[in-house]
Amino acid sequence: MDSIERPKDRSGRWDRVLAMLAQHRSLSVTEVARELGISESTVRRDFVEMERAQLGRRTHGGIVAIDVAYSLATTPRDNDDAAADRERVAAAAAALVRPGQIVGFNGGRTTTATARRAVSRPDIDSRDGAPGMTVVCAALNIATEAVLRPAVRTVVLGGVAEPYSFELTGPLATATMRDLWLDTMFVGMIGLDVDAGLTCNSDAEAGVTRTMIGHSRRVVGLATADKFGLRALAGICPVAALTDLVIAGGVAEPLREHLAEHEVRLHEV
Numbered sequence: 001m002d003s004i005e006r007p008k009d010r011s012g013r014w015d016r017v018l019a020m021l022a023q024h025r026s027l028s029v030t031e032v033a034r035e036l037g038i039s040e041s042t043v044r045r046d047f048v049e050m051e052r053a054q055l056g057r058r059t060h061g062g063i064v065a066i067d068v069a070y071s072l073a074t075t076p077r078d079n080d081d082a083a084a085d086r087e088r089v090a091a092a093a094a095a096l097v098r099p100g101q102i103v104g105f106n107g108g109r110t111t112t113a114t115a116r117r118a119v120s121r122p123d124i125d126s127r128d129g130a131p132g133m134t135v136v137c138a139a140l141n142i143a144t145e146a147v148l149r150p151a152v153r154t155v156v157l158g159g160v161a162e163p164y165s166f167e168l169t170g171p172l173a174t175a176t177m178r179d180l181w182l183d184t185m186f187v188g189m190i191g192l193d194v195d196a197g198l199t200c201n202s203d204a205e206a207g208v209t210r211t212m213i214g215h216s217r218r219v220v221g222l223a224t225a226d227k228f229g230l231r232a233l234a235g236i237c238p239v240a241a242l243t244d245l246v247i248a249g250g251v252a253e254p255l256r257e258h259l260a261e262h263e264v265r266l267h268e269v
Helices: 010-026 029-036 041-052 085-093 111-117 140-146 171-177 203-215 252-259
Strands: 025-029 058-059 062-065 102-105 134-138 152-156 182-187 189-193 197-200 215-224 234-237 246-248 265-268
Touching: 010 025, 010 029, 010 062, 025 029, 029 041, 029 140, 041 058, 041 062, 085 111, 085 215, 085 246, 102 111, 111 134, 111 140, 111 215, 111 265, 134 140, 134 252, 140 152, 171 203, 182 203, 197 203, 203 234, 252 265
Parallel strands: 102 134, 102 182, 134 152, 182 215, 215 246, 246 265
Antiparallel strands: 025 062, 058 062, 189 197, 197 234
């Protein structure tokens, strides 16, 4: 038996089961009971309710993942050299979230990894009917990560879906966001430059992200060192608009000085 804390409440159990399903695709009653330290009858009841909620499909003695719920880009699209850096950024960023907060994400690999880690935290649990965390997202794949977690309330902006980033753009997305307010906004980027600020490849995506930034108390940029000095087509925001920057790899001195000048908290991982 491992020493991992075993959740006894339904929300915590379901989060663990969904994480196991995403990894293994199928589970048996016996292995879930052993892993969570609960009775097999409790597991069977959970499987029945999860099937009713369309979170899985029961089989004889177990449950399997429903492909449509688990296959929409919920795993990294590549295995490049920067993947480890992105995961370090994601781990540090997810730790900044406090239970009960309203958290926003734009699209991208680092924000997706951050969302995946944040919604799976064991302390994110619904209490007294309130969600353990509210996710407001402009990306369909991040919505898929969040909606599978019973303790997480998921708010998806409307609009037109971009084919590569899965981000929702256009007047509908912007109009929806104007009525919402965030505690923390996590911002991914293509480029990070002292003069150009944070940039991406789509002016439509940049427009929606700017609106989300303007409606958030805390704005956390997520980057790896290879982003520094790059400029993409569309500006998202100046570096000074951030309250925090989480970055993996060496930090260039001009960037370090610029962050200090504008009182942006630097988190090096």
